[in-house]
Amino acid sequence: MDFGFTEEQAMLRDMARDFAQNEIAPTVEADEEKHVYNEALVKKMGELGLFGCLAPEKYGGTEMGYLAASIATLEIAKESPSYGVTFNLQMNAVQSVLLAFGTEEQKKKHIPSLITADAYGCFALTEADTGSDVASMRTTAQETADGFVLNGSKMWISGVPLATVGIIYAMTDREKKHRGMTAFLVDMKTPGIEQRAITEKLGLHSSPTGEIIFEDVKVPKDAVIGKPGDGFKIAMFMLDRTRLSCAARSAGVAEKCFELAKKYANERIQFGQSIINFQMVQDQLARMWCEHEAAKLLVFKAAWIMDNLEKAGGRPTLHISTAKYYGAESAVMAANEAMKVYASYGYGTEYPIERYYRDAKSYQSVEGTSNIQKTIIARNFIEEKKE
Numbered sequence: 001m002d003f004g005f006t007e008e009q010a011m012l013r014d015m016a017r018d019f020a021q022n023e024i025a026p027t028v029e030a031d032e033e034k035h036v037y038n039e040a041l042v043k044k045m046g047e048l049g050l051f052g053c054l055a056p057e058k059y060g061g062t063e064m065g066y067l068a069a070s071i072a073t074l075e076i077a078k079e080s081p082s083y084g085v086t087f088n089l090q091m092n093a094v095q096s097v098l099l100a101f102g103t104e105e106q107k108k109k110h111i112p113s114l115i116t117a118d119a120y121g122c123f124a125l126t127e128a129d130t131g132s133d134v135a136s137m138r139t140t141a142q143e144t145a146d147g148f149v150l151n152g153s154k155m156w157i158s159g160v161p162l163a164t165v166g167i168i169y170a171m172t173d174r175e176k177k178h179r180g181m182t183a184f185l186v187d188m189k190t191p192g193i194e195q196r197a198i199t200e201k202l203g204l205h206s207s208p209t210g211e212i213i214f215e216d217v218k219v220p221k222d223a224v225i226g227k228p229g230d231g232f233k234i235a236m237f238m239l240d241r242t243r244l245s246c247a248a249r250s251a252g253v254a255e256k257c258f259e260l261a262k263k264y265a266n267e268r269i270q271f272g273q274s275i276i277n278f279q280m281v282q283d284q285l286a287r288m289w290c291e292h293e294a295a296k297l298l299v300f301k302a303a304w305i306m307d308n309l310e311k312a313g314g315r316p317t318l319h320i321s322t323a324k325y326y327g328a329e330s331a332v333m334a335a336n337e338a339m340k341v342y343a344s345y346g347y348g349t350e351y352p353i354e355r356y357y358r359d360a361k362s363y364q365s366v367e368g369t370s371n372i373q374k375t376i377i378a379r380n381f382i383e384e385k386k387e
């Protein structure tokens, strides 16, 4: 059933769904197996305008908004959680930050090529010793007469080693802790930058992930996004947007696992009947149904709030973290239950369930772990009590 989408949003959903089913699905298993990021497919998604939902027409976008972006992301992630990540990098992370904090020059230079996928985006907060506690990062940016010099390294960065443009967070004044963090818009081909692939990981094999080393990397003064010291504020703004993308991807995975389990439960015969006739299997499917429906509604609500910030009265963070937390847990639950419905056939690689099972686990870590989302959610209640 449709969810009161506008005609435009429904058309976008159908286009993304058709693309996922007709262009991505036929090669998804082979690409995952070989760890291939199919750039031709990504370029086609760019040509269809799927990465242009946030930006105004003058930069090549449609400005349909975060709900539209979430709908498209969900549909692609349903077939390929790996290519779902691309939506985050091209759109929710880099473009949203540039649109809100970038100069006109930065926007004109980078947004059109991110939409068409002629440029590949990334954002880098995480380091080997810095995960949830982002303000403890060690990458530094030393100011010089004509710019800044970056030194340090980043870990677990999506889009690496293919990224051509990145939002790099570094400390310009470590004494000031989070107030000493600055966001830089960096050409990832700048001398001194090395991007290394992380080839061994549990899932998302068609989504490149890697490490970035910065060794005396000279960036100009106009690489600063906002002003020095704005980095933490920009990171929190960005994480609201990237968490929404993650929530949309996880809702897509939860939905796909439900659909696959429903199909298999109808087809699989044991004790002379379809296993869907057994009440315990029905219980599993009913719970998966409720979980993914709830996850989707939370994504749509959070995205609607993001598109209607004034009407919704303030920051979207509580609703974003709710959707992100619930989506991640629902996707893991759905993949786990689907594995049980498929039993040994789920454990094998003939069916895609084990892929979703592996990919779903990423949602509990990326863009802030499930614990961190619960902390953010609960912090709202403490503040409310004080007032």
Ligand SMILES: Cc1cc2nc3c(=O)[nH]c(=O)nc-3n(C[C@H](O)[C@H](O)[C@H](O)COP(=O)(O)OP(=O)(O)OC[C@H]3O[C@@H](n4cnc5c(N)ncnc54)[C@H](O)[C@@H]3O)c2cc1C
Pocket (backbone or CB within 6 Å): 122, 123, 124, 125, 126, 130, 131, 132, 133, 155, 156, 157, 158, 159, 204, 209, 362, 365, 366, 367, 368, 369, 370, 371, 372, 375
């Ligand atoms: C596939 C993949 C892609 C990624 N892409 C990117 C990217 O593009 N850019 C980027 O910057 N990062 C990226 N990351 C990194 C990811 O965002 C971090 O791994 C994540 O934020 C968690 O950090 P950590 O792994 O260091 O865990 P830690 O912070 O070390 O946490 C370890 C455990 O302690 C818990 N914990 C920590 N602090 C608290 C607390 N205050 N309260 C309760 N529990 C707590 C956590 O919940 C977790 O269970 C990616 C990671 C993966 C796996």
